[in-house]
Structure formats: structure tokens, C-alpha cells
Amino acid sequence: MSDKPVKAIKLNVINEPKDSYTGGKSSLCPGCGHDQISSVIVNSAWENGVKPHRIAKMSGIGCSSKTPAYYLGQSHGFNTVHGRMPSVTTGANVVNKDLTYLGVSGDGDSASIGIGQLIHAIRRNVNMVYIIENNGVYGLTKGQYSATADIGSKKKKGVTNETQPIDLCAMAVNLGCSFVARSFSGSKKQLTAIIKAAISHKGFALIDVISPCVTFNNNDESLRSYGYVKDNQAELHSVGYIPHFSPLEQVEVPAGAYRDITLHDGSTMRLETISEEHDITDAVAALSALHKADAEKKHVMGLLYFDGDKPALEDDLDLHDTPIVELSEDVLRPSAAQLDDVVAAFRS
Amino acid sequence: MDRVVNDFTINIATANGTGSQSANLILLQTLFDMGIPVSGKNMFPSNISGLPTWYIVRLSDNGYQAPGDRTHIQVLVNPATWDEDLAGLEPGTAVIWNTDSKMEMNREDVISYPVPMTKIARGLNPKLARMIANVVYVGVIAELIGMDQAVLEAAISKQFGGKEKAILLNSEAARLGREYCANELTKRDPYTIEARDVSDDGFFVEGNEAVALGSIFGGVQMLAWYPITPSSGVAEGIIDWLPKLRTHEGKATYAVLQAEDELAAAGMVIGSGWAGARGMTATSGPGISLMQEFIGLAYFAEVPSVFWDVNRVGPSTGLPTRTQQGDLAMLYEGSHGDTQHIVFIPGTVEECFEFGWRVFDASERYQTPVFGFSDLDLGMNRWECHGFEYPSEPMDRGKVLLTQEQMDAIENYGRYRDVDGDGIPYRTLPGSGIDPILYRGTGHDEDGAYSEKPDVYYKLMQRLKQKIDGARDNLPAPIMREEVEQDIGIVFYGSMENTIEEIDDILETATGKKVSTLRVRALPLHSEVQAFIERHNTVIILEINRDAQLHGIIRKEYPVELLSKIHSVAYSDGMPPRARLYAERIMEVLKEVGA
Numbered sequence: 001m002s003d004k005p006v007k008a009i010k011l012n013v014i015n016e017p018k019d020s021y022t023g024g025k026s027s028l029c030p031g032c033g034h035d036q037i038s039s040v041i042v043n044s045a046w047e048n049g050v051k052p053h054r055i056a057k058m059s060g061i062g063c064s065s066k067t068p069a070y071y072l073g074q075s076h077g078f079n080t081v082h083g084r085m086p087s088v089t090t091g092a093n094v095v096n097k098d099l100t101y102l103g104v105s106g107d108g109d110s111a112s113i114g115i116g117q118l119i120h121a122i123r124r125n126v127n128m129v130y131i132i133e134n135n136g137v138y139g140l141t142k143g144q145y146s147a148t149a150d151i152g153s154k155k156k157k158g159v160t161n162e163t164q165p166i167d168l169c170a171m172a173v174n175l176g177c178s179f180v181a182r183s184f185s186g187s188k189k190q191l192t193a194i195i196k197a198a199i200s201h202k203g204f205a206l207i208d209v210i211s212p213c214v215t216f217n218n219n220d221e222s223l224r225s226y227g228y229v230k231d232n233q234a235e236l237h238s239v240g241y242i243p244h245f246s247p248l249e250q251v252e253v254p255a256g257a258y259r260d261i262t263l264h265d266g267s268t269m270r271l272e273t274i275s276e277e278h279d280i281t282d283a284v285a286a287l288s289a290l291h292k293a294d295a296e297k298k299h300v301m302g303l304l305y306f307d308g309d310k311p312a313l314e315d316d317l318d319l320h321d322t323p324i325v326e327l328s329e330d331v332l333r334p335s336a337a338q339l340d341d342v343v344a345a346f347r348s
Numbered sequence: 349m350d351r352v353v354n355d356f357t358i359n360i361a362t363a364n365g366t367g368s369q370s371a372n373l374i375l376l377q378t379l380f381d382m383g384i385p386v387s388g389k390n391m392f393p394s395n396i397s398g399l400p401t402w403y404i405v406r407l408s409d410n411g412y413q414a415p416g417d418r419t420h421i422q423v424l425v426n427p428a429t430w431d432e433d434l435a436g437l438e439p440g441t442a443v444i445w446n447t448d449s450k451m452e453m454n455r456e457d458v459i460s461y462p463v464p465m466t467k468i469a470r471g472l473n474p475k476l477a478r479m480i481a482n483v484v485y486v487g488v489i490a491e492l493i494g495m496d497q498a499v500l501e502a503a504i505s506k507q508f509g510g511k512e513k514a515i516l517l518n519s520e521a522a523r524l525g526r527e528y529c530a531n532e533l534t535k536r537d538p539y540t541i542e543a544r545d546v547s548d549d550g551f552f553v554e555g556n557e558a559v560a561l562g563s564i565f566g567g568v569q570m571l572a573w574y575p576i577t578p579s580s581g582v583a584e585g586i587i588d589w590l591p592k593l594r595t596h597e598g599k600a601t602y603a604v605l606q607a608e609d610e611l612a613a614a615g616m617v618i619g620s621g622w623a624g625a626r627g628m629t630a631t632s633g634p635g636i637s638l639m640q641e642f643i644g645l646a647y648f649a650e651v652p653s654v655f656w657d658v659n660r661v662g663p664s665t666g667l668p669t670r671t672q673q674g675d676l677a678m679l680y681e682g683s684h685g686d687t688q689h690i691v692f693i694p695g696t697v698e699e700c701f702e703f704g705w706r707v708f709d710a711s712e713r714y715q716t717p718v719f720g721f722s723d724l725d726l727g728m729n730r731w732e733c734h735g736f737e738y739p740s741e742p743m744d745r746g747k748v749l750l751t752q753e754q755m756d757a758i759e760n761y762g763r764y765r766d767v768d769g770d771g772i773p774y775r776t777l778p779g780s781g782i783d784p785i786l787y788r789g790t791g792h793d794e795d796g797a798y799s800e801k802p803d804v805y806y807k808l809m810q811r812l813k814q815k816i817d818g819a820r821d822n823l824p825a826p827i828m829r830e831e832v833e834q835d836i837g838i839v840f841y842g843s844m845e846n847t848i849e850e851i852d853d854i855l856e857t858a859t860g861k862k863v864s865t866l867r868v869r870a871l872p873l874h875s876e877v878q879a880f881i882e883r884h885n886t887v888i889i890l891e892i893n894r895d896a897q898l899h900g901i902i903r904k905e906y907p908v909e910l911l912s913k914i915h916s917v918a919y920s921d922g923m924p925p926r927a928r929l930y931a932e933r934i935m936e937v938l939k940e941v942g943a
């Protein structure tokens with residue numbers, strides 16, 4: 001017997017090692033913000049104790065949409081077509097409402113070709129997490145501006161962007177999206193708390209994550225470079241997350257002001273006030289924070305808006321408690337007698 | 349004057365949105381309930397109110413269902429088309445016209461029946477006069493051709509099911525029309541009817557509603573749709589019947605989503621199919637155009653998904669309220685790259701129901717998008733139906749591995765590996781935890797991992813081809829009516845079924861030749877189709893489009909030595925096929941080739 005102590009493998013609340021949540025090797029550029037987000041997704045799902053096979057990884061097309069191959073290798077996934085991940089997820093969600101739908105998209109996917117599908121998924125309040133890995137450029141086609149590129153920002157090659165950007169958070173707030181947050185791929189702690197909370201939320205959770213493109217948009221003149229975003233954040237609050245399986249009373253009470261939000265699965269999102277409280281139930285306050293930061297060329301960070309009471313699409317449809325996909329033929333195919341009744345109704 | 353019994357066509361010219369459709373359906377139902385073989389065609393505009401609309405009622409003891417060659421009784425109500433309608437009539441046509449239209453009857457050579465329709469209607473109810481005037485002409489027709497009053501009143505009751513006030517008012521209007529005709533007009537035309545034996549199992553149904561019911565008995569779990577003429581009736585039929593047929597323990601066993609556009613509808617269908625459910629959409633040509641990218645994804649990633657195309661006239665917005673078989677080629681080879689799809693082609697309302705459930709079985713069996721191909725004529729008109737046959741087989745959910753034991757029993761499993769030699773791999777479902785993979789529209793190897801390797805791509809595409817090819821003889825076989833001569837054969841499909849018998853009779857009368865017919869009911873083509881062509885000396889491919897789309901598929905796929913005897917008659921003007929028009933074109937081709 002060796003004297004060397006056996007290193008205990010750390011397990012989560014459902015006794016799974018972290019390895020159960022990892023995926024394949026990334027083929028993105030070294031240092032890409034998207035890879036940081038992938039690792040946060042792995043951590044969040046593991047620490048939250050979600051069964052890996054009960055997650056569905058959804059994506060569209062682009063650098064961001066390739067990432068589902070790099071995390072959650074035990075989950076089924078669907079890398080769909082450009083900008084159309086929301087509709088595919090919607091169709092899957094209504095027939096199997098019991099899975100956790102984790103969508104990853106980019107700014108090309110979400111702010112241009114797929115903006116309509118994003119809008120309608122928000123409108124329906126599809127129960128899913130929707131992460132936008134937002135870098136302001138099209139990476140896979142070598143660095144064209146996307147529709148979220150900031151005015152006055154300049155990427156590595158080419159001219160300064162003078163076209164008004166689309167702020168997807170402002171759009172989501174206006175649409176009544178039930179969970180709207182912005183974060184940064186470099187803010188691991190904040191992003192982890194937000195993604196965990198989004199998983200615990202029932203309804204559409206939009207997380208706009210600024211995720212610098214190290215190859216095409218990480219130069220000094222860019223408003224989405226690591227350095228710029230790191231130094232120019234307007235933090236709404238500090239975000240914490242206490243899972244439903246950790247007793248809230250055992251968590252240390254913050255010294256300053258804070259607000260707890262109980263999420264659908266009983267977990268808690270704790271928002272600690274930094275200077276003044278941001279009211280997450282006030283859409284006008286959310287828009288005001290976004291506009292104020294814009295004027296100062298800063299990026300808002302935190303939970304902008306939240307509505308935990310809005311019914312999700314699956315609630316509106318009055319679905320059977322058993323996911324539709326699990327119903328058997330005797331339930332799905334009406335009887336011969338019912339067909340006779342149908343025909344009799346035509347004949348009468 | 350010789351009487352003409354049960355063999356004439358009534359054409360009713362009104363304006364859209366004036367309530368004439370109810371009156372016309374009452375007329376149709378009454379004739380049907382008297383046992384007279386009858387068909388109705390609604391030639392309506394792309395408009396809600398005001399544009400011209402025509403309803404064509406064909407009575408035929410021969411059972412002919414196409415619009416006839418000419419009009420025998422014309423009803424004129426709409427001033428907008430009055431002059432043109434009147435000018436187009438053959439001498440001797442009976443014309444029932446509204447004297448309150450402020451239009452003139454300027455033809456001496458027709459049989460004129462002036463009726464103050466609006467005045468009669470106003471006497472009953474001034475507010476609803478315009479609507480009731482339509483039922484007045486039904487009363488006039490009833491008296492002229494000899495419709496049974498009791499049957500007529502029963503049809504009115506059926507049309508306004510349960511609404512006592514409307515039933516009373518309309519019955520009275522029909523009676524007044526009838527009275528006016530009896531008292532003020534003298535019958536001078538030969539057109540009359542005789543009741544026939546009423547088949548007690550027959551009823552009227554639209555193809556769209558039959559597809560809807562078939563889908564429900566096929567166990568549809570998710571319907572996503574975007575409204576478009578002429579397919580909306582499929583989705584609306586499903587929405588109408590689902591709560592009655594598919595509620596379990598007080599809850600829905602289905603989800604219906606009205607999508608934001610056809611792209612989203614296709615995405616939802618594919619999402620539900622990926623999750624393991626039976627998802628479908630119903631649309632028309634413009635919608636299929638929009639869905640092309642998704643169709644390719646479902647083909648390449650091998651996701652079951654059902655798409656109904658109720659064809660209207662293209663290209664582009666085309667003639668949205670007219671009929672055509674112009675989408676066939678697009679369905680068969682939909683999306684970019686090399687693709688090939690299964691298409692079910694019903695020709696009757698009974699088949700609309702049957703294929704409504706069969707498409708799901710085929711889609712899950714072959715893990716591929718499957719199309720149902722109907723058209724406006726079949727979908728939106730009412731057709732005689734003799735009942736729907738309950739699905740003869742249990743649902744075929746295809747090769748789905750639900751347990752780890754099932755998975756372990758397969759040697760060398762891979763999501764896209766052909767382990768049975770039929771080109772069809774096994775799949776697992778999200779949430780099962782069994783062999784989770786990332787589905788993708790990019791190139792993939794047999795395990796589903798991304799690959800750009802030449803041999804991997806080549807092998808995958810060959811397997812997909814083998815898979816769909818293997819479906820040929822498991823899809824609905826063609827229906828053949830073969831003559832002993834085996835000289836001339838006509839190959840056709842879809843709603844042409846309702847005109848073929850009349851075409852056949854015209855050809856035989858004119859040429860003395862007996863022709864065999866074969867109705868294609870699915871793509872890829874069943875091997876019986878080629879055998880039929882081989883057995884005949886001359887074959888005509890008959891279809892309702894310009895570009896001879898089925899002919900093109902046959903030319904592409906069949907041995908070159910067969911092609912010299914295969915000829916095309918393809919014609920489309922938006923109207924439901926008129927028998928003589930197609931028969932004449934067939935005769936021209938036969939003459940040209942010396943057959």
C-alpha cells in the first residue's frame with residue numbers, strides 16, 4: 001500500500017463529480033471570452049446539482065453556438081441553424097417541459113438574423129436560459145461588425161462603427177422579459193451567480209454577457225476589449241446565489257443593505273446594494289440605468305429586471321402534468337369509438 | 349324540349365363577404381341529400397369583402413366532379429362581373445338575375461328569369477336584405493329544377509345549426525323565392541333533377557379537415573403553424589377537434605403554437621421531433637419556401653418532422669386562392685445541397701385522413717422530414733366522403749432506444765451508424781441520459797462528432813440516399829386501373845383523381861381507345877410505377893403545373909430506354925382541372941407521337 005493519500009473526488013449535492021459536467025476540447029481562439037463562459041456554465045450546473053442528462057443544450061450558428069460541444073458532455077444538445085435556436089427550443093420545451101433548456105447564442109445570431117425569434121421567445125416566456133455571448137463582431141467570418149457594436153468603437157481592422165447598436169437588454173426589458181441581466185465573461189463570480197439564478201428561474205432568462213473577441217475586437221480603441229470592459233463597468237449591485245439545498249439562515253448576513261429574491265425552485269438570489277438600490281421590478285429604472293451607462297460609455301452589470309410571477313409558456317398551454325413526449329399511444333391516439341362519433345357528427 | 353336530368357352545371361356569381369357562401373352550401377347540401385351526385389367549387393378572391401366570387405355546382409349522374417365545360421344555369425347577382433359573365437354564356441343558358449341590381453339583361457338568346465331578389469329579401473328583413481337575397485335565389489333554383497322543400501329546409505337547419513332565428517329567416521326567404529318563381533315565371537329550360545338512392549354513409553368534408561382529423565388520430569403532439577391560405581383549415585381543424593379528442597385527465601395531451609412566421613413554425617416542429625414527439629405544421633408554397641433551410645437541417649441531422657403543403661398557385665404570392673400542383677419538385681428536393689424527401693400525395697378526402705396519420709409513422713420510421721401534399725381544390729372544397737378508416741396499424745415510433753439495455757444490445761452503436769443495413773440508424777432522446785450527443789447541421793461522423801473528412805461525408809450522403817430509396821415500396825402504392833390492351837397509360841396524382849374518370853370517358857368516346865390509369869400516391873416513386881410504364885406502349889404524365897414536375901422526376905430517375913415513350917401533359921391556369929381541356933391536350937400529344 002502506498003503512503004500517498006488518495007485525493008477525494010469532490011462531489012456535488014447529487015453525488016456527481018465535476019467531470020460529469022465537462023465537455024470536449026474547445027476549438028475557439030486561445031483566450032476567447034466564450035471559453036470562460038463555458039467554464040462558468042460547467043461550474044454553475046455542477047454546483048447547482050442539476051442532473052446533467054436533464055439539461056438540453058441549444059444553440060444557433062457562430063463562434064458562440066459551437067460552444068455546447070465544450071461543456072455538459074452528458075447532455076443532449078442541438079446546434080441548429082443561424083438565429084433559429086429559439087423556435088427549436090420552443091418546440092422541444094412544450095413537448096418536454098421537465099428539461100432545463102440552456103441556450104447559447106451570439107450577437108450575430110440574436111441581434112440580427114434571429115432577432116425576431118428571440119423577441120417571440122421572450123414574448124411567450126419560454127422557460128429557458130438564453131445566454132448571449134456578445135462581442136460586437138462576427139468572429140467566424142473574420143471580424144465584421146455586428147448589430148451590437150457600440151458607436152465610436154473601433155475593431156482591430158477597419159473603420160470606427162457609427163451605426164446605432166441594438167441593446168438586447170433594453171429590448172428585453174421593453175418586451176417584459178421575466179429575467180434580464182448583463183454580465184462580463186471576465187467576472188466569473190457574478191456570472192456564475194447570474195447563470196445559477198437563471199437556471200432556477202421559471203421563464204425566459206436573458207443574460208447578455210460581454211465576451212471579448214481576442215482576435216478581432218480586443219484592441220485599445222474597442223469598447224468591448226477586456227481592458228475597457230474591466231475598467232468601465234456600472235455595477236448595479238453585487239450578486240449572490242444561495243441554492244435551495246443550502247439553508248438560507250446558515251449564510252452570513254451582509255453588513256449593508258441587500259434584497260433576497262426567492263426563485264422558482266426555492267433558491268435565493270441575493271442582491272447587495274453598492275451605492276443606491278436598483279429596483280429590479282421597475283422596468284423604467286432598468287432602462288434608465290442602461291441609458292445612463294450608455295451616455296457615460298460604460299457597461300451596466302447585474303440583474304436589470306425580474307418578474308417571477310409571469311406565467312411561462314408551458315403554463316399557458318394547460319399541458320398534462322406528464323411531459324407530452326412521455327405519453328403513450330393509448331393516450332395519443334383516440335379510440336375507434338371516438339372516430340365513429342366524429343363521423344356521426346358529420347353525417348347528422 | 350327534352351328534359352336534361354341530373355347533368356348540368358350551375359354557376360353563381362356574387363360578391364365576396366355578402367353571405368352567398370352559406371346560400372351556396374345550402375344548395376349543395378340539398379342536392380347531395382337528395383342522392384344526386386354533385387360537387388361544388390368555390391372560386392373565391394384573395395379578399396375579405398367585395399371582390400367577385402363564383403360558385404360552381406356540377407350535377408352529374410356519371411359522378412363527374414370537375415367543373416363542367418359550360419354553364420347551364422347562371423345566377424347573376426354581382427354588378428361588377430355582370431357584363432362579362434353574361435357575355436360568356438352559350439345561347440340557351442338559363443339566367444336567373446337580380447332585377448334590383450340596376451343592371452341590364454341585354455341577351456335575347458338566353459332564357460331570362462328576372463327576380464327582384466333584394467326587394468323580396470327587404471320585405472322579410474330590411475337590415476339583412478343583402479344576405480337573405482342569396483337564399484332567395486336558392487329558392488328560385490329549387491322551384492325551377494325541382495328540389496324537395498323538406499330536404500331544402502333540413503339543409504338550411506344544418507347550415508345554421510341551432511340558430512333558430514337564422515333558420516326561420518332563411519327558410520322563409522327560400523320559400524318566398526320559390527313562390528315567386530312558381531307564380532311569376534314560366535319554366536322554359538330543360539334542366540331538372542330526379543332524386544336518387546341516398547347512400548346512408550355519405551357526408552361532405554373538406555380535405556383540410558380530413559387531414560386535421562388524420563393528424564389527430566396519428567397522435568400529433570405539437571402543431572406549430574402560421575396562417576396562410578389555403579392551408580389554415582388544416583390547423584384550424586386540428587385546433588377545433590383536439591379538445592374533444594385529446595384531453596386526458598382534464599389536461600391537454602398536445603401543444604399548439606401559432607408561430608411568428610413559417611421559419612419559426614418549422615423550427616418548432618423540428619424541436620419537438622428532436623425531443624421525441626410528433627410535431628407538424630401546415631402551410632402552402634410560400635411557407636415551404638421560407639422553411640427550406642430547416643428542411644435541410646431535419647434531413648441532414650435526421651429529425652422526424654411533418655410538413656403539410658396545401659398547394660396554391662405560385663410562383664411568389666401568385667394566385668393565393670387558386671389551385672395548382674406546382675410545389676411537387678420543391679418538396680421532393682427541398683433545401684440546398686443534395687436532398688431527397690418523402691412526399692405523401694392524397695387524391696381523396698379519405699386519403700387525406702389516412703395519410704394524416706401515416707406521415708407520422710413514415711417520418712419517425714425514416715427519421716426525416718415527410719411532406720403531405722394537398723392542394724386548394726382538394727383542401728378547401730367539400731367532397732363526398734364515405735367514412736374514415738381507423739388506423740389499421742399501431743403507431744410506428746421507429747428506431748428509438750429508450751433504455752440502456754436496448755443500447756447495450758447494439759454492437760458498435762453510433763447515432764449515425766447503419767447497424768441494420770437499411771440506412772436507418774438508431775436514436776436516443778434528450779433527457780434519457782442514453783448516448784447524449786450534440787445534434788448538428790454540420791458534417792458529422794457515425795458517432796455524431798463534427799467531421800469534414802471526405803470519406804465520412806461521402807459515406808453519410810450515400811447512406812441518406814439509401815435510407816430514402818429504401819422507403820419506396822413501403823409508401824402508399826399507386827392505384828392502377830389497367831385495360832387489357834395496355835396501350836396508352838396515364839400517370840397522374842393528387843386532386844386530378846376527381847377529373848380523371850371524365851377525361852378517360854372523353855378520350856374513349858373521341859378516339860375509341862381504352863386508356864389505363866395510374867395514380868401516384870407517394871414520392872420517391874413506388875416500383876409499380878416503373879413496371880406500369882414498362883407494360884404500356886405510350887405513357888402520358890398528367891399534372892396541374894407548367895413545368896411537368898413529376899415528368900421531370902421520372903425522366904431523371906428512370907432508365908433512358910423508357911423515356912422515349914413517356915410524354916407530358918402539364919397545364920395550369922389556376923382553375924380546378926376541367927376534363928375536356930386536359931383530354932384535348934392528351935389527344936394532341938397522342939396524335940403527335942402517332943399513338
